[in-house]
Structure formats: structure tokens, C-alpha cells
Amino acid sequence: MTSATETAPAPKRGSLFGTRMREAGWGYAFVLIPMAVFGLFFIYPLVYGVYISFFEWGILGKAAGATATTQNYTTLYHDPVFHRALRNTFEFALLVVPLEMALGLLVALVINAKIRGRAFFRSAFYFPSIASSAAITTIAIFILNPDGLLNRIIGSDQAWFGDSSTALYSVVGLNAWTTSGTVMLFYLAALQSIPTDVYEAAAVDGTGAWRTFWRITFPLLKPAHFFVLVVFGIGALKVFDQFYIVSQGTGGPEYSTLSAVFYIYQEAFKSANFGVGASAGVVLFVAIFLLTLLQRATVGRAEVG
Amino acid sequence: MRRARAALAASVVLVLLTVVVASAADARSEKATVTTVTLSGWSAGKTEDDLLQSVVDDFNNTHPNIHVDYSVINGDYATAMTARFAAHNPPDVFYVDSSIAPTWIKQGVVQPLNAFIKKSKYDTSKFYPGLLNAFKVGKTYYGFPKDWSPLAVEINKAMFAKAGIKKAPRTWAELTADAQKLASSGAVPNGKPLCLPADWARMLAFVFQNNGSLAKVQSPAVAAAVNYYTGFFKRGLAATPTQLGVGWPGEALGKEKAAIIFEGNWVLPYMTSTFPQVGFGVGPMVKGKVNGNLGFTVSYSMAKDADNKQAAWTLLSYLTGKVGMTKWMSHGLALPSRTDVKAVGGRAPFLAAGPSSRGWGFPNFSATLTIMNNDLQAVIDGNKTTAQMLADVAASLKG
DSSP: OOOHHHHSOOOOHHHHHHHHHHHHHHHHHHHHHHHHHHIIIIIHHHHHHHHHTTSOEETTEEOTTOOOOSHHHHHHHHOHHHHHHHHHHHHHHHHHHHHHHHHHHHHHHHHHSOOTTHHHHHHHHHHHHHSOHHHHHHHHHHHTSTTSHHHHHHTOOOOTTTSTTTHHHHHHHHHHHHHHHHHHHHHHHHHHTSOHHHHHHHHHTTOOHHHHIIIIIHHHTHHHHHHHHHHHHHHHHTOOHHHHHHTTTSOOSTTTTOOHHHHHHIIIIISOOHHHHHHHHHHHHHHHHHHHHHHHHHTTHHHHO | OHHHHHHHHHHHHHHHHHHHHHHHHHHHHHHHTOEEEEEEEOOSOHHHHHHHHHHHHHHHHHOTTEEEEEEEOOSOHHHHHHHHHHTTOOOSEEEEETTTHHHHHHTTOBOOOHHHHHHHTOOGGGBOHHHHGGGEETTEEOOEEEEEEOOEEEEEHHHHHHTTOOSOOOBHHHHHHHHHHHHHTTOOTTSEEEEOOSOHHHHHHHHHHTTOOGGGTTSHHHHHHHHHHHHHHHTTSEEOHHHHTOSSHHHHHHTTSEEEEEEOTTHHHHHHHHOTTSOEEEEOOOBSSSOOEEEEEEEEEEBTTOSOHHHHHHHHHHHTSHHHHHHHGGGOSSBOSBTTSOOOTTOHHHHTTGGGEEESOOTTHHHHHHHHHHHHHHHHHTSSOHHHHHHHHHHHHTO
16 A cells, blocks of 8 residues: 555645645635725725815815815915814823823733732723723713812812813823723733743842832833834824713814814814815824834834834 | 316416506506605604604695605714715705705705795795795705794793892893892802803804894904903803803703803703703893894705605695694794794794894804804903904804
């Protein structure tokens, strides 16, 4: 009886190439549908949005006789409301992302420690992330009301969402609380992947907990820092729902909760200026893209090397 | 014998088939004469939805050749309609709020109605002109108001009695005097005499009362009206709903955090159902140099892409006609926009504003309103001057 190994012909260069092509063909076939969906719902609208941004564009499409100009971008350049929306958005992102990271990391460290009821705390801290943002914001409006729970506790009558000096920061606090549970999960996964022998060596050297954190844990979490910074940074720059709900769709008081996406929504769907809305979208896209490159070049340098 | 039986069976089958096909064709020809018209609007609660459905049922019963298919659009109405306009698939007849009417008319998605009016000799003189103008551009009609509500003065009776005031204020001078009396007598211990929102949807009525207009928004008349409105805050006689910890002035009246508010017809069912223990009174809107008020109104309009325009016009003219509107008014949910249709009882203070009301809407509405209200809050807070706000508003109104 002859074995299959003995009877199999020796592989030739041509057939190896054919096998690779077949494998590649299967691979492309498998990714074809997801890529088609990605192309149809992400790439095509993106390119089309850039195209629209150069025209006067209404509900029924391009205005009669409209030619490609940069007028929409000029409008944005001169619109103080858009400038305020961009300023609010960047201020929000600048405040909320570090706060989310700090809170998420702190909670992850607590949960990663060998304490009783870890599973309970993990679920409890993650709970705000799975609840509806609209529902949480609505409840927060009650809690932060002038005669709400928070003011009853601290003995104040501050209208947290109704005062232009506190509205943005109140949304920052609310957003950080609702999203830090998800940040915690990423940090927890990263913490659990750090080898224990590093900590054992530090313990043998007599390193204290504070020094161990800053010299070992924090640097080894760099991939997680980069991931969280990019993903949640992009999310913060696209903020809409919480601002919209707390201001009842006005962006107020005094423009303090007017975000860039809110501006895009208002121009496109409320005023039917799709050209201006699209150009604002392009500006925001470019800003996010450049910021992500900057983050990659700084925080993510070692990671993506 | 067998052949004869087969022939007989075949004949029976043939006859039956002929009968079935003939009756189906008959049914088709009957259906072919019935035109379907789609009707859509937003939902303002089950009571109103049911009422409109019963008006539609009446129409269907009296117009056998037209079948109206009524459906509610839930969620963000303007956005949903924008998507349907863009897809060239809007409802044939639909609600248009006066605030968004200029935008949709400018976009060319609303059907001009003059040809239908002329052909059917539809009488437009029965509508309050101020409301009708909200859906007109030049001499072209783009819809007819289905109902409306102006602002009126709502007061807390017990607080007024405590301050020694006998009736709701009728003029600016009385309003100022009453607010001061309410404050000095401590009649509103948990709030302010007035609850005024940082919203031009209230302040514009005062602008009209001072002979001001949006066409000349930087005029001294408008500035004086703004200063009168914001002056209540500066003198500690008013607070915004947010400052009082409520969602809107109606809630402030119900929770006894304000003694005077300016709201429309909608506040009546709200107060009686949510705060039945609070005694409140309603008076006509205050008068400045002249009577002036805002008409919050919604039209029935026809889509430019409507499939059956003649049938859609038949429905539209029925709903805004005397018969349809009379039925629509039977529950007192809104006020009639026609002078020949009576409102239910107790709406006299609102109806008095009919001749002096102007539709709530202006060009570049959404963007301008954002600027108007945010700037007004800044003026109230002392972070912007009236002149700066009016300059911003003027620039935005130009688009």
C-alpha cells in the first residue's frame, strides 16, 4: 500500500502561485461584501459630501445653475456661530478625554486589585455605558436642576445646565461619567496583560506602590492610552446628543452647548443648506484626521513604530 | 359516454372560470375609480390623532371616489419630511408649521395653490389675514392654516389676590405695576412675579406691540421693546424657566413659581390636567402702543410631488373648509383659523387676538432663531447689549 505522501507530486513554482492566487481570491471574496457595505455607506457618502460642499445644495439637490465654488467655506470662515461651535467642541474634547482616561484608569486599577466584590464593582461602573445616553441625560437634567438633588446636597441653587458659565462643564462631567465605564474595560484588559514578573521584580527591589505605578504600570499601558485617546477623542469631537438634549435643541445658554455636529445638523436638516452643512462636515473631518495623525505621531509613536 | 361526461365537466369549469374572471375584472374597475391620497402630520397626542382620524373618516364617507390614507410621522418631523422630499416621495397633503414654511417654499417642495383656488372658487377671505400670510409669498398661496393659537396672559389668582390686584394686566404699564406689587407683597415666595423665557417666540409679541417689526429689526421701536422685556430681569421681577428649575413657563405657573406667564391655548388642558389645584385666570395679551401678538399656526399644504393633485386639493379644501374645521374644533384642542367657525367656550381672550396676530416665522428661521435666543440670554445676563443682539439678528435674517 502506497501512502499519499509518497504518491503526491512535488510542488512546482507555477502551481504554488496558482494556490496562492486561489487563496487570495477566496480572501477577497470573503471581504467583498463587507467592503461593498463600507464603500456604499462610508466611502461614497464621504466623497459625495465633499462634492456637495462646493455647491449651493438644497433639499432637491444642486440649486439650478449652481457652479462649483468655495462660497460655503467662505460662509463658514465668516460665521461666528460656527467658530463658537468649533471652539466649544475642541474645549469639550480637551476636557472630557483626559477626564475619561483618568476616571477609567482609576476604576480599572481599583477593580484589578484583589478586593472583595470585584465583579459587582465592574458591572456597576460599566452600567452607565450601556444605558441610553438620552435617558441618562434626561435624568441628569433633573439632578442638576436648581432645586435638584445635587443642589439639595451641596446647598446651592445653581442652574448647572442653564448657566453659560457652567453648562459646558456640566456636560463634560456627565459625559465623562457615562463613558468612563467603557474606558475602564480597555484599561482593565491592558492591565491584565502586563506580566506579573515585572511587579515581582519591583517588589524584590523594594519599590513602593506609587513608584511602581508611575514607573511600570503607566508606561506599559501606552498602547491602551493611545487607543483610548484616539477612539474617545474622535467620539468627543463628534458630540451631539447630550448637548442637544440639555439645551432643548437651542445650543444655549449663550451658545455654550453648541457643538460642531449640532451646527451641521441645523444647517443641513433645519435650514436645508446642505452645502454649508457638508462643508462644516468636511472641516470637522479634516480636523479629526489631523488630530489623529498628531496623536499617532506623539503618543502612538512607540506603539505603531 | 365517458367523452360526454368529460365535455360536460370541461364546460362547467369553463363557465366557473368565466364568472370568476369577470367578477375580478369588475372589482378592479370599481377600485380603479377610487383615488388614494396620503395625509401626514406629527402627533400631538392620542386625542388629537383620534380626532383627525374621525375627520378623515367623515371625508372618506362623503367622498367615495377618494380614499385618504392618514399616517402620523413620529420623531423629528422636519428631518423626516426633508428625507421624503429628497426622495420625491412626500405625503400628498401634510402639516407645515409656519416657522418652517418659508424654508420649504423656497426649496420648491410645496405646491402653489392659486390654480386650484381659482378653479374651485375657494373663499380665502374667511381666514385671519395674519395667519394666512404665513403661508403666502407675494400673491401665491402655499397652504391654509388648519388652526392656531396666540399668546395670552395667564395669572395665578391666589397670588394676585394676596398682592391686592383684581384682574390680569391689560397694558404694559399695568404689567409693570402688577409685577412690582407682586414682588413687594411677597406673593410669590418660591419664584418671581414673571416667568419669561429667553425666547423670541414670546418677546416678538412685545416687539409688535411697540410697532416694531423684523423687517426693521435695528429700529428704536424694537430696541425699546427688547429693553422693556429684559428690564424685568434687571429689576428682579422675572426669571427664565431654567432659573426657576422648570421646563417651560406653564410649569412655573403650575408649580407656583410665577404669578404671570404668556402662553397659548395649549396651557389650558395642561393646567387642568397636571395642576388642577392651582387656580389660574386667563386674560387677553397685554397691549403696548398697539395690540400685537404671535399666531402659532400650522397649515395643510400640498406636495409639489403629490401623485393626485386634484384629489389632494379636494382633501385640503375640505380640512380647511367650514365643515372640516368645525369638526376639528369640536374638542377645543385649538382655535379655528376661519372667522366663520366657532371655538369652544372659554377661548375669548385668545380669539380677541385674531386680527392683530402675525404668523410665527421668518426667513432663515432655524439659524436665526438660534442666534436670537442665545443672544437674548446674553442680553438678560448682561453679557451683550441690545444693539449687538439686534445687529446679529439683522445679519442672520439676511441669510
